[in-house]
Amino acid sequence: MMDDLTQYPLTLEGADAPMVSFRNVTKRYGSLTVLEGLDLDVAEGEMIAIIGPSGSGKTTVLRMLMLERIQEGVIYVDGKPITHQAKNGKLVPASDRYLRRAREPIGMCFQHFNLFPHMTALQNCMEGPVQVLGMSRRDARERAEDLLEMVGMIDKKDQHPSRLSGGQQQRVAIxxxxxxxxxxMLFDEVTSALDPEVIGEVTNVIKKLVTEHNLTMLMVTHQMGFARDISDRVCFFYGGRIEEQGKPAELFDNPQRERTQQFLSAVKSAD
Amino acid sequence: MFDWRWDFTWEILPRLFEATLNTMIAAGAGYAIAVVLGLVLALAQRTPWRVLTFVVREVVEFIRSTPLVLQIFFVFFVGPQFGIRLDPWTSGMIAIGLHYSAYLSEVYRGGIESVAKGQWEACASLSMSTRDTYFRIIIPQALPPSLAGMGNYLVGIFKDTPMLSVIGVAELMHTANAIGSENYRFLEPYTLVGVIFLAISLPAAGLIRVFEGWVRKKLGMQ
Structure with a gap:
């Protein structure tokens, strides 16, 4: 069945327009449907925690924003569609070039950091600004040093990733x-590959971002305590849909749906 | 050793050394072509254009499945029928460069595939162009794992240069043949050719390993 694109607006406007908006989004890998008819609005400055069992589609939510194409629906970021582009007043699937531009306002951190191993921490942080944004090396260096300072990695700025611990690599990646x-900002299980004793150094950086910056964030995590601490809203995914969502205190203390209750008690007993 | 004539050996050595230089130039120039063209062939197979990918794939397979000497003959003897008249040197370089570019493209392909998938995703997350992704991120990381294979083919191309003697390129083998038939003595020139090839090939393999370590260190990837 073809998705009727005329039902979606060309842009989202107005003061209360969401920063990120999924409209009826479906993602399939071959015949496997990972997400079906997802509707999710994220307000500017909001921090959303995405939880759920593996295979529930939670990581796919982030991947669709940054890395993959979708089969149905439209995703908007900062008012503009990123999966489609307007042509003659109609939405058509986005070209590769448009897609790359449209994704520029989105940043992402990965479970396995994915730093560039042949570059130092500083060079890693300068690569995007110089090559993509066209900044001068001097300005890019200044910006990179400020950020490395903020994540507490300025002392290690000339080290290659192979010389850094997992927690340090993740802070450079941020x-x-x-x-x-x-x-x-998208955080995809950023603490899952870390040793327990260094998880704190990464979560502290993320907390700092929440309190000091007006960033919109989507975070897939297995750390329920952390999700509860810092998120504005928690979405529980199950079977490619949002099974339940709400404020962290409500969802964690008083889950309404049976599957949410099962999941949370399973996680609790594993801890 | 019976019947080995040292005076003859010393007499022909300068001529063989000169030919060695030619051999090295031939190998070096052929290799330079192969290194660049091999990368083009490897990248062409990764484009989204199916037809191009298919054609390049088949061309690489064809080159790898037919003898080098046939390709040399083709460029030199069949070329003129299509109005492409090249001297033996140029024909030789093109044939040998083309032949080895097919092999090197496979080495590069393996190197590129060995780069972690997360590196591509990191590039996408920074909205990097395809070109920057390849030339600044992927290829530098594909290089160290490719160096061993590239080194093998450098030695390979060097050992294959005698094939160029069939179209009259004055490299080592060709010169040894000439010396042999001028003097009716083949033992000394052929033995020397073997010794010279050995003396260059053996240390080359070691140097390549050292170079590989140096590159890894330079890129901060131990």
């Missing part, structure tokens, strides 16, 4: 993403 001055 600085690298922030160097692009994103409006939306």
């Amino acid at each position: 600085a690298r993403a922030l160097a692009m001055r994103p409006k939306v």
